[in-house]
Amino acid sequence: MGAREQRRIPRAGLRAVARSAAVAAFVTSAISWRWASWLDQAMPSPARVSAAARSSLHTALSIAVFAALTALVTWWSTLARRRHDAPRSGVDAPHEGGQDARPAAERGDHVAPTAGCARDDAALLVEHHRHLDEAIALQLRRVVSDTEASALTMITQLRSLSEGATGLLGYLGNSDRSANALESKIEGSVASIVEIGAFVQGLPRTIREDVEAIHAAAVTELNGLAGFTAIIKDISDQTKLLAVNTAILAATSRGDTVGLGVVAREMRELSDRSAEAATMIEEGLQHAQRIMRDGLSMRSMEQRVQEGAATVESLRKLQTSYEEVQVYYRLMFKVVMEHNTALAHEIADMLGQFQGQDVMRQRLERVAAGLARRNDALRELPEKFAGADIDLSALPPRMLDVVNEFVDIEAHHADASPAAGASADAPKFELF
Amino acid sequence: MLKKTILVVDDSATMVMSVRGSLELVGFEVETAADGAKAMVKLAGGLKPDLIITDINMPNMDGIAFIKEVRALRSFRFTPILTLTTESQAEKRQEGKAAGATGWMVKPVSGADLLKVIKQLLPGT
Numbered sequence: 001m002g003a004r005e006q007r008r009i010p011r012a013g014l015r016a017v018a019r020s021a022a023v024a025a026f027v028t029s030a031i032s033w034r035w036a037s038w039l040d041q042a043m044p045s046p047a048r049v050s051a052a053a054r055s056s057l058h059t060a061l062s063i064a065v066f067a068a069l070t071a072l073v074t075w076w077s078t079l080a081r082r083r084h085d086a087p088r089s090g091v092d093a094p095h096e097g098g099q100d101a102r103p104a105a106e107r108g109d110h111v112a113p114t115a116g117c118a119r120d121d122a123a124l125l126v127e128h129h130r131h132l133d134e135a136i137a138l139q140l141r142r143v144v145s146d147t148e149a150s151a152l153t154m155i156t157q158l159r160s161l162s163e164g165a166t167g168l169l170g171y172l173g174n175s176d177r178s179a180n181a182l183e184s185k186i187e188g189s190v191a192s193i194v195e196i197g198a199f200v201q202g203l204p205r206t207i208r209e210d211v212e213a214i215h216a217a218a219v220t221e222l223n224g225l226a227g228f229t230a231i232i233k234d235i236s237d238q239t240k241l242l243a244v245n246t247a248i249l250a251a252t253s254r255g256d257t258v259g260l261g262v263v264a265r266e267m268r269e270l271s272d273r274s275a276e277a278a279t280m281i282e283e284g285l286q287h288a289q290r291i292m293r294d295g296l297s298m299r300s301m302e303q304r305v306q307e308g309a310a311t312v313e314s315l316r317k318l319q320t321s322y323e324e325v326q327v328y329y330r331l332m333f334k335v336v337m338e339h340n341t342a343l344a345h346e347i348a349d350m351l352g353q354f355q356g357q358d359v360m361r362q363r364l365e366r367v368a369a370g371l372a373r374r375n376d377a378l379r380e381l382p383e384k385f386a387g388a389d390i391d392l393s394a395l396p397p398r399m400l401d402v403v404n405e406f407v408d409i410e411a412h413h414a415d416a417s418p419a420a421g422a423s424a425d426a427p428k429f430e431l432f
Numbered sequence: 433m434l435k436k437t438i439l440v441v442d443d444s445a446t447m448v449m450s451v452r453g454s455l456e457l458v459g460f461e462v463e464t465a466a467d468g469a470k471a472m473v474k475l476a477g478g479l480k481p482d483l484i485i486t487d488i489n490m491p492n493m494d495g496i497a498f499i500k501e502v503r504a505l506r507s508f509r510f511t512p513i514l515t516l517t518t519e520s521q522a523e524k525r526q527e528g529k530a531a532g533a534t535g536w537m538v539k540p541v542s543g544a545d546l547l548k549v550i551k552q553l554l555p556g557t
Contacts, residue, residue: 348457348543354450355540361444362489362518413518429537429549432529 121392128399150356157350229282236274243267370406437461439481441471454543468498488517503532512553
């Protein structure tokens with residue numbers, strides 16, 4: 001509304017003037033009876049004026065007083081009415097649906113436009129300015145709060161990562177030492193296993209060859225001895241025959257038959273004893289042959305079997321040890337993989353926290369843009385006071401636009417700040 | 433098995449580092465671009481991403497215009513495009529959907545949630 005339009009008295013103003021005139025008339029008439037005595041006292045005696053002149057003067061004074069009182073009362077009532085009618089700001093105005101003590105900028109409400117004189121306009125301008133500052137301060141507080149929360153979260157996650165890494169290193173260190181010790185044992189065992197394995201593999205052949213060799217040698221020797229028994233038997237038979245012939249000679253001879261008889265008898269005993277010895281030897285040889293065929297090989301085999309069983313037992317123990325080693329390493333790798341997986345997820349979440357910095361940056365940029373627009377609006381203020389006619393009527397609407405624009409822009413962006421309290425209505429993610 | 437490639441388009445270096453780190457940690461190949469125009473240069477140069485993640489508010493070419501440009505290319509008509517932005521209004525979401533976006537995510541999003549959504553868009557990862 002321009003200055004010319006502002007000076008135009010509205011219809012309501014005419015009624016105010018009429019009321020003021022009535023009041024002024026009452027007051028003027030109430031005090032006019034005193035003027036006559038004042039005039040008489042004021043006028044000097046020689047220049048006493050005529051009654052008509054005095055009356056005219058009286059009338060003029062009455063009119064002047066009446067006009068002055070009317071103007072005074074009109075101005076005062078108009079001022080009082082404007083102060084009464086000046087609407088309250090959007091901050092103090094009650095809202096529908098209950099009490100909401102938050103500033104208008106925080107609620108996202110628009111500030112209603114107002115009109116008024118220059119002083120009122122300046123007051124409104126300051127009020128809008130204050131609203132914008134409140135909105136800016138709110139965002140800046142959230143920036144500080146959210147940045148601090150993100151930093152604390154990152155620190156907590158880093159500590160968790162550090163503890164996990166330390167534990168993992170401990171596991172790896174222990175397993176490394178155990179692995180080195182096991183490796184030494186395993187290396188020694190492997191050589192033994194190879195040797196034992198070759199021995200066991202060659203065992204049946206060795207046994208068979210030894211048995212066959214021994215048997216063959218024994219059979220050869222026994223066969224040789226058996227030939228000796230045949231010779232002994234033959235000698236015995238010949239001796240016996242010789243003894244018989246000697247006895248016959250002793251019976252038929254005229255000479256020393258006693259000596260011959262003794263010889264015959266001795267020879268016969270020798271023959272018997274030889275035959276008996278040959279028989280014993282033969283039986284002994286047969287027995288030895290039986291033993292060689294059965295008993296010797298059995299003893300050798302049993303010994304070999306015992307040795308083989310001991311070897312198998314050693315191998316079984318080694319196999320058990322290897323299985324234990326495998327189980328241990330399998331468990332260790334499982335633990336390592338679980339740790340690594342948990343570590344990867346923690347790091348991924350931690351990296352996601354950095355996104356908050358980008359959100360803060362954008363928020364600060366919007367705040368800076370709002371401040372810039374405000375400053376542009378206020379830049380015209382000094383020019384308004386420089387001229388003779390102070391007209392600030394354009395400034396409050398412009399500042400109002402700055403506030404509303406800032407609030408509108410903020411409403412387009414998600415309020416994901418933990419300081420905001422309640423969660424946003426829109427979901428965090430949506431697949432179309 | 434070949435690694436899946438994801439193109440991340442954002443003018444914020446922090447965002448690019450954050451998303452890139454989260455994705456490379458779980459085995460994705462990641463290419464980046466600072467705005468829609470630079471991303472289009474990469475796509476025209478032979479890059480064939482399996483998924484595109486883009487911001488909305490960017491200089492030179494914003495996210496909506498970028499999505500429209502990508503959908504106009506025959507090779508990328510069915511490539512999943514996920515927006516990652518601070519914009520949350522329903523009107524903006526509808527605008528993105530109309531342009532051809534496959535999904536809408538609001539910053540900040542945790543690494544776990546991002547991977548969860550990507551697994552829905554890229555089965556088998």
